[in-house]
Structures are given as C-alpha cells and as structure tokens.
Amino acid sequence: MARQSNIFKLKGTIGDATFYKTQDGYMIREKGGIEGDRIKTDPRFQRTRENMTEFGYSGRMGKMIRNAFKPMLNRSTDNRFTGRLVRNIMDVLKTDETSVRGKRNLLAGDVTLLQGLEFNARVPLSVVFTIPFSVAVDRVTGAVTAEITNFIPENQVLFPHGATHCKPVLAAATIDFATGAVNMTSNEGAPFTNGADEMPASSLSCNVSANTTLPVFVVLCAFFYQEVNGTLYMLRSGGFNAISLIKVDAIA
Secondary structure, rough: EOOOOOOOOOEEEEEEEEEEEEOEEEEEEEEEOOOOHHHOOOHHHHHHHHHHHHHHHHHHHHHHHHHHHHHHHHHOOOHHHHHHHHHHHHHHHHOOOOOOOOOOOOHHHOHHHOOOOOOOOOOOOOHHHHOOOEEEOOOOOOOEEEEEOOHHHHHHEEOOOOOEEEEEEEEEEEEOOOOEEEEEEEOOOOOOOOOOOEEEEEEEEEEEOOOOOOOOOEEEEEEOOOOOOOOOEEEEHHHEEEEEEEEEEEOO
C-alpha cells in the first residue's frame, strides 16, 4: 500500500488507483477485488465466508462490551479501540475447540484472554497507575472488589500537565451475549492529589446480580481532574484518562 507524500490531497478513484484518507495520512491502493456473488457461492471461498461470519460475530460481541462500559468510553478511548477489541475477540474464538469454523462462540473459548485490554492504548493503566492492586469477584453475593495498596502519588501515578487530582473508578458489568442485555454498576474512589505523602490502602467495590451465571467484566479507571476554586473539573481532553479491563470472570 502506497502513501501520498506530495501536497495533492486526492480522494476517489483515478483509473485503477483509489485515493483515500486515513488517520495515518492519504493512502493509495489499486482498484480491484473479487465479485461479491462469487465469494458467497464459490466453494473455493468457503474459508473466506467462515472468516467473514466470525468477523461479523466478533463485531457484534464487541459492541455489547462497548455498550456495557459506554460511560467510561465517553471519558477515554482511542480511535483504534474498536478494532483492537474485535481482533482480541477473534483470538478468543480460535480457542473454541468444540464449534465448527464459522460458528465458533465467544464463551466456548477462553474469554479471559480479553483481560488486560486497554481502552486507550496511548495511556495504558499499567503505565499511568502503577499502584499494586488485586480484584475479586464473589458470584454468590455479586460483590466485585478491588483492593489498592498504600502508595505515594508522585512516584506511582503519572499525572498529566494541569491535573491536580486523580480519581480511581471501578466498574463491573454482566453481559448476556445471547440477548444483548447488559448491567453495569460503578463506584468512584476518593480523589487524591499529586504529592509525596503516602496514601493509605483502600478498596473499591460494586455489585452485580447475586448468583449470576453470566460472564463478569471488570474495569479499573484512573480519571484526572483540575481543581478550580474548590471544584474538580475533568481535564478537557479525556485522552489522559486510563481504563483497563482488569478481570473477566466466566463460569467454565
């Protein structure tokens, strides 16, 4: 694939060349491809049809996960998050050892492979928020708890320029991938300032339905604010906020 390097910013098709714009600049690709009807019917494209089916399925499952955490997505994400999520779901499908190709299922695979997914790859939680923590899901009571150890903010939290406070947020969601129903709850921790004073250990907790058999997805967020006249305002650019899928709990 070629990239335009001159000053002419073209869009559209000229001859066999198609010009288009991406976030990486203006690109050029050769016009061509295989007719859609042939892909749908030709036996030689059976693998292609299976891959297309699973790609579409992964997109739908990814949309459910995005919808579950939409309030967090509105505060921080990058423009490639959707693509990363779909690719990760397709990796999970490959671990489904019981379904036939084209019909592999998210929950029949190792869904815990989604753990560690960053909503905003530009500011990974593991870089921004280096405080040790643990997370537990109690399916009997529905309690989801994150235990955060004592820490020194200026050493273990990467404050962006202009931020005076950081607020940790825990969120947990159950997702019924058969019906599309989602249920998300969240809990905000106390905001703390950037400084050398040690902060005590703390915990965050929220609840999902007791005795649920649905998979539980847990995210931890680090949101940054600026204090003005005693009021905390989230930084205008949410690009500094970090969000990570820290746990996926599913019944085998």
